[in-house]
Each structure stands twice: as C-alpha cells, then as structure tokens.
Amino acid sequence: MEKLLETFKALKQKNLSIDLTRGKPHSDQLDLSNNLMTQAVDPIGENGVDLRNYGEPIGIIEARKLGADILDSKIDLTIAGEQSSYLLMTQLLLGRFLFGLDDDPWKNDKEPAFLCAVPGFDRHFATLEGLGLKMHTVNLCSSGIDLDDLNKKLSKYPNIKGLICVPRHSNPSGEVFSDENITNLLKITKEYNSSFINLFDHAYLIHDFDETRVQTPIPHLADGLDALDNVAVFTSFSKVTFGGGGMAFLTTGEKNFKLIERVRNMMVICPDKINQRRHVNFFKNKSNVLEHMKKHC
Ligand SMILES: Cc1ncc(COP(=O)(O)O)c(C=O)c1O
Numbered sequence: 551m552e553k554l555l556e557t558f559k560a561l562k563q564k565n566l567s568i569d570l571t572r573g574k575p576h577s578d579q580l581d582l583s584n585n586l587m588t589q590a591v592d593p594i595g596e597n598g599v600d601l602r603n604y605g606e607p608i609g610i611i612e613a614r615k616l617g618a619d620i621l622d623s624k625i626d627l628t629i630a631g632e633q634s635s636y637l638l639m640t641q642l643l644l645g646r647f648l649f650g651l652d653d654d655p656w657k658n659d660k661e662p663a664f665l666c667a668v669p670g671f672d673r674h675f676a677t678l679e680g681l682g683l684k685m686h687t688v689n690l691c692s693s694g695i696d697l698d699d700l701n702k703k704l705s706k707y708p709n710i711k712g713l714i715c716v717p718r719h720s721n722p723s724g725e726v727f728s729d730e731n732i733t734n735l736l737k738i739t740k741e742y743n744s745s746f747i748n749l750f751d752h753a754y755l756i757h758d759f760d761e762t763r764v765q766t767p768i769p770h771l772a773d774g775l776d777a778l779d780n781v782a783v784f785t786s787f788s789k790v791t792f793g794g795g796g797m798a799f800l801t802t803g804e805k806n807f808k809l810i811e812r813v814r815n816m817m818v819i820c821p822d823k824i825n826q827r828r829h830v831n832f833f834k835n836k837s838n839v840l841e842h843m844k845k846h847c
Pocket of ligand 1: 635716751793794
C-alpha cells in the first residue's frame with residue numbers, strides 16, 4: 551500500500567493532464583478522414599434520390615447497403631442513421647416504451663426493467679435511466695455474459711424487458727463474446743420472454759488490431775434461432791471517421807424494424823444524406839473500411 555501511495559504521489563507531482571476518455575480518437579486518426587470534408591458529391595444518389603432534399607428517413611439505399619455489409623445483415627432490415635448509434639438505440643427503446651412490439655408498450659407495465667452487463671458503459675445506463683427503466687446488473691465472464699448469473703437474475707426479478715451489452719471489446723474490461731455464449735444468451739432470454747430484446751452495441755466491431763476471437767455475425771446467429779426480433783445490433787463510424795459526424799447503423803427483426811421506422815418517421819424528416827453519400831464514396835465497401843481501420847493503429 552505504501553509503495554502504491556508513493557507511486558501515486560510521484561505521478562501527481564508530474565502535474566500531467568491526460569485525456570483518458572475511452573474510445574476518443576486522436577487527431578492523427580481523425581486526419582485519416584479529412585477527405586470527407588472536401589469531397590464533392592453528385593447531388594443525385596442511387597435510385598435517382600435527390601440527396602439535397604427531404605426524405606429517406608431510414609437512410610439512402612447505398613448507405614444501408616454499406617451498413618448491411620459491415621453488420622453482415624439483410625439490407626431491408628438495416629437502417630443507416632445519422633450522428634450516433636445512441637440515437638438509434640434511444641429511438642428503438644422509445645418505440646418499445648411508447649408503442650410496444652405487439653401492442654405491449656413498456657409504459658403500461660409496472661416497473662419495466664433491463665439487465666446491464668457489468669462492468670459496463672456509463673452512457674448506456676444514462677439512456678435507460680432517462681427512460682425510467684429499472685436496471686439490474688448481470689456479470690460478464692471471459693466468454694461473454696455469465697449465464698449462471700443471467701439465469702439467477704431472470705428468476706429473481708420480474709418484468710425484465712431486455713439486456714444491453716458490448717459483445718466485442720466490452721467496456722472497460724475487453725471481453726469478446728463467444729458464439730456459444732451469444733447463442734445461449736439468445737435461447738435463454740427468448741424462453742424467458744418471447745419479445746425480450748438484446749441490445750448489442752457493436753461499437754468496436756471493426757477495431758481489431760491484434761488477433762481476436764472470431765465471431766459469427768450476430769444477425770446470422772439470431773436468424774438461425776428465429777430470434778431476429780430478439781436482437782438489435784448497432785454500430786457507427788464515430789470511431790472510424792468523425793465522432794458524431796459519421797453514420798450509425800442498426801439491424802434487427804421485421805417487427806422492431808417497423809417500430810423504429812415509425813419512431814423515425816415521427817422525428818427525423820431525413821438524415822444528412824449528403825454526408826451519407828460522402829461516406830459511401832469514401833469507403834465503398836466493408837473491406838475498404840477495414841483497410842482504413844488498419845491505418846488507425
Ligand atoms: C460501447 C460504446 N458504445 C457507443 C459509443 C459511442 O458511439 P456513438 O457515437 O455511435 O453513439 C462508445 C464511445 O466511446 C462506446 O464506447
């Protein structure tokens with residue numbers, strides 16, 4: 551303990567000022583995407599859509615194709631949004647809260663609750679808290695969600711609507727979930743409640759600099775279990791191009807998709823389609839995104 555205190559004092563005396571925010575790119579990494587700021591864009595997109603005008607609340611088709619390429623999902627079940635994955639996550643949660651999946655809005659329930667993988671990500675907790683959802687913890691283990699703890703929590707607490715986790719390089723401890731773990735998680739939660747929603751925040755889906763556990767894309771695992779509506783998988787370009795200035799993507803099942811489409815029709819007249827097109831021109835496909843990510847390290 552004394553040694554620790556000495557080290558602490560020595561560090562303190564250096565008067566360092568270091569930004570330890572996790573996931574915040576360095577300006578050298580941001581520079582890699584500077585071409586996005588100067589690139590000219592043809593104002594007419596695929597399918598003849600005028601990118602300068604209103605419309606396309608779920609994203610232009612070429613951006614949705616790029617999102618589906620990255621998430622390994624079906625294009626017609628993939629949304630290309632703006633700004634951040636949080637926005638999409640909050641819109642989906644709002645839809646479930648206000649309208650429900652099958653006319654079963656959470657707002658009508660007594661104390662709807664959510665499971666949060668811990669250690670976890672403070673901003674997830676803030677989103678759930680903001681919606682008034684009660685939160686319970688579920689432990690992580692080296693292969694993902696601690697399934698014994700999951701079973702314990704599901705039998706202890708009533709009315710759990712969903713679970714939120716980061717399945718790859720989970721904050722802050724770095725767990726990468728195994729296929730077996732994700733599969734079991736989906737089976738257990740679907741059996742608990744057929745409309746249970748697992749929110750997979752794939753913020754670090756394409757951020758592998760060293761060899762890391764290979765995962766079968768979550769939409770494939772879910773599809774195989776007939777559980778697409780029990781998952782929502784999110785990712786974004788916030789840590790690829792510009793924080794809050796890129797694109798965000800979501801894939802889920804048909805019912806959740808219709809629900810978030812309904813919410814977006816209420817609040818998003820249109821995403822920034824010019825920015826979406828710029829990103830599509832910049833990357834074109836997933837393999838170029840992966841090449842770009844190599845330059846980050
Ligand atoms: C796990 C996780 N999810 C989401 C984000 C933010 O992503 P976005 O800007 O797309 O909301 C971060 C940012 O650090 C993060 O660590």
